[in-house]
Amino acid sequence: MTPTSLSIIHGPAPLDSILIIGAGVFGLSTTLSLLTSGYAYTKITLLDPYLPTLSTSHPSPSAPSPNSHAASIDSSRIIRPDYALPPYAKLASQAQNKWRRGYGGEGVYRESGVILSAETGGSEYVGSAMGNAQGLGYRVEGLGSKESVQRVLGTGGEGGERGYVNWGSGWADAGRAMEGCMEMAVEAARERNGKEQGQVVFKRGRASKLIVRNGNGKEKRRVVGATLDDGSEILADLTIVAAGAWSGALVDLRGRAEARGQVLAYLSITDEEKERLKGMPVVLNLSTGMFAIPPIDSVSALPPAQKRRTGDWVLKVARHAFGYANPTAVAPEGEDIVVSVPAKVFSPIPVEGEKACRSFLQQTIPWLGDRPFSSTRICWYTDTPTGDFLIDYHPKYEGLFLATGGSGHGFKFLPVLGDKIVSAIEGRLEEEFAKLWRWPREKVLPFRGCEDGSRLGDRGMILEQEWVKSEGKWEG
Numbered sequence: 308m309t310p311t312s313l314s315i316i317h318g319p320a321p322l323d324s325i326l327i328i329g330a331g332v333f334g335l336s337t338t339l340s341l342l343t344s345g346y347a348y349t350k351i352t353l354l355d356p357y358l359p360t361l362s363t364s365h366p367s368p369s370a371p372s373p374n375s376h377a378a379s380i381d382s383s384r385i386i387r388p389d390y391a392l393p394p395y396a397k398l399a400s401q402a403q404n405k406w407r408r409g410y411g412g413e414g415v416y417r418e419s420g421v422i423l424s425a426e427t428g429g430s431e432y433v434g435s436a437m438g439n440a441q442g443l444g445y446r447v448e449g450l451g452s453k454e455s456v457q458r459v460l461g462t463g464g465e466g467g468e469r470g471y472v473n474w475g476s477g478w479a480d481a482g483r484a485m486e487g488c489m490e491m492a493v494e495a496a497r498e499r500n501g502k503e504q505g506q507v508v509f510k511r512g513r514a515s516k517l518i519v520r521n522g523n524g525k526e527k528r529r530v531v532g533a534t535l536d537d538g539s540e541i542l543a544d545l546t547i548v549a550a551g552a553w554s555g556a557l558v559d560l561r562g563r564a565e566a567r568g569q570v571l572a573y574l575s576i577t578d579e580e581k582e583r584l585k586g587m588p589v590v591l592n593l594s595t596g597m598f599a600i601p602p603i604d605s606v607s608a609l610p611p612a613q614k615r616r617t618g619d620w621v622l623k624v625a626r627h628a629f630g631y632a633n634p635t636a637v638a639p640e641g642e643d644i645v646v647s648v649p650a651k652v653f654s655p656i657p658v659e660g661e662k663a664c665r666s667f668l669q670q671t672i673p674w675l676g677d678r679p680f681s682s683t684r685i686c687w688y689t690d691t692p693t694g695d696f697l698i699d700y701h702p703k704y705e706g707l708f709l710a711t712g713g714s715g716h717g718f719k720f721l722p723v724l725g726d727k728i729v730s731a732i733e734g735r736l737e738e739e740f741a742k743l744w745r746w747p748r749e750k751v752l753p754f755r756g757c758e759d760g761s762r763l764g765d766r767g768m769i770l771e772q773e774w775v776k777s778e779g780k781w782e783g
Contacts, residue, residue: 322349323505326532326543328514328557330355332717333710334549335488336725342495342507344729351496352508352541354533359493359509380482381686382573383600383623384718385589387421387476388443391435391760394739398720398727400443403476405722411484419601420588421476424456424467430593432760437471445475459588464671466590478589478600481718488721512536516639517546517557522705530707533557545732549710552687555646556637562750564697564712565647567630567757568685568770570660574622574668575681576602581620590671596628596764597667621681622672624664627715628763629756630688631657631770647754649687650770656683657773685770688715692751694759698731698744708732709746714757 325341327334330353338353388400406416423433441447449471450456460466496507514533518540522529532542548554552566576584581602591598602620632647655661661683669676689712691697697712710728717724730736731744756766 322346322544324350324352324543325545325547326352326354326541327547327549328354328533329548329550329553329711330358330489331549331551332485332713332721332724333551333728334547335485335492336721337547337549337710337728338725339488339492339495340725340729342492342499344726347499347504349505350508350543351505352510352543353492354510354512354514354535354541356511356513358511359489380485381571381623382480382482382603382621383478384481385421385476385591385598385600386416386479386719387473387589388445389421389423389436389440389473389476391432391439392743393439393442394743395716396436396439396443398723398740400445402720402723406479406719410487410722411479412487414480415484415487416477416479417601418475418477420459420472420474421478422450422456422459422466422470422472422588422590424450424470424590424592424594426468426592426594428594430760432593433470437473440473440475445473448472448474460590460671461586461588462584462672464669464673466671467592467594472588474588476589479719480603484721510541512539514550514557517548517704517707518542519640519704526703527705528703529705530701543706545706545708547708547710547728547732551711551713552649552689554689554709554711555639556648557639558701558707558709559640559642559644559646560697560711561644561646562692562752562754563747564689564691565632565754566649567632567647567688567690568650569626569628569630569688569715570656570664570683571623571625571686572656572661572664572668572680572683574624574675574678575619576622576675578620580675584622584672591627592667593761594763595663595667596626596762597624597663598627599624599667599671622675624668625686626660626663626667626764627761629766629768630690631660631685631768631773633770650685652685656685657770658777659768659773688713688757690714690757692747692754692756692758694757694761695743697746698728698736698740699746702746712744714759 388396390396425433453468456466459472499507512535515536516534517530518532519528520531530546534540587601589600600623602622633650634645635648691712691714694714698710701707
């Protein structure tokens with residue numbers, strides 16, 4: 308991305324209004340950063356179907372309804388600086404320092420340690436990540452055999468043939484963290500709206516299409532806002548599409564960012580069983596994509612199917628792989644195209660995914676291996692071909708900025724990502740990130756999944772086909 312100033316993109320006048328579409332990790336963190344970084348006289352509108360409603364006429368927000376499809380709404384997410392690419396490792400470490408200081412709420416972050424493992428033959432990603440973590444000063448222990456992995460795992464099961472454990476990594480209660488950030492945003496917006504400054508609006512609604520008009524150049528068009536499902540319009544000088552896995556329904560991102568569904572399964576356990584697992588670290592096997600996160604006592608936002616009793620503890624087993632595609636006809640820029648976007652149903656998961664979770668549970672915690680899952684769900688990633696985020700102006704449309712492409716690893720950057728996005732908007736993002744996150748000049752078609760080195764498994768799974776194999780009722 309060639310750094311560009313706001314004066315080049317929008318003319319010499321300051322921005323009077325900004326519309327942010329999507330209140331997940333990218334959209335909410337951007338909103339928080341804009342509210343604290345010199346946009347005091349800019350009207351800021353945050354649009355999402357699951358938002359609390361807030362405006363100057365309604366200063367007390369109504370309670371939000373969590374989006375159970377979203378990757379950021381969950382019981383837990385891994386927090387680690389263990390990346391094969393140094394820029395991500397460094398940025399994740401900076402974010403982790405904020406998690407440790409209570410970002411998102413007291414008790415949100417738990418430092419259990421994280422095992423990164425692989426099967427025979429190893430994984431280049433594991434070796435590179437270990438080196439980067441050591442370079443950042445983390446307490447890292449190499450695990451050169453199946454027995455050493457088993458010893459550190461401490462569950463009586465196996466976690467891989469070799470790898471390492473980073474005792475300075477851990478996990479966060481993702482649902483509570485997002486709730487805490489929303490509370491911070493609401494408080495900042497309420498304070499702003501009580502002054503003679505730019506209004507802040509939290510609008511509950513869904514963008515159905517972008518509003519496009521003639522731009523300044525012959526080839527350029529200008530995005531001036533969005534039309535909502537109810538036919539109403541929100542106009543803005545700058546529109547930021549941060550809609551996560553739904554971004555491809557608003558902008559043609561074929562070959563650059565597409566939605567992929569991942570499987571998650573939850574298991575209710577007792578106080579006594581939780582005590583047996585008290586020393587368990589997170590375990591992520593990069594040869595299979597399977598991982599497990601230690602029990603959590605307060606499940607923030609599981610699907611409605613989660614039958615949770617007071618006092619339950621919940622263990623999560625999931626898969627980080629190429630995932631399921633959900634080809635769907637959309638028309639983001641007026642042309643009918645087919646692209647993968649989230650399905651309407653998210654639970655239960657196909658039999659193929661449940662078997663994978665069951666097998667991993669039996670391997671890692673054998674004494675819980677045959678217990679029925681209390682619930683399952685599909686979590687939707689926005690995958691890019693390289694696993695890099697997409698944070699840049701759209702080259703074809705003036706007034707349109709993209710902040711998406713989390714590729715299954717965006718959540719851990721929640722405390723720092725908004726500042727990076729605002730820096731990119733202003734044309735002052737560090738070059739190492741600007742190169743990684745710029746608009747890709749070439750599409751990768753057919754899109755075969757995220758090739759960042761952390762994914763393995765079947766590349767070609769179609770969710771509808773897996774449902775048919777499962778003899779499940781398809782309502783996608």
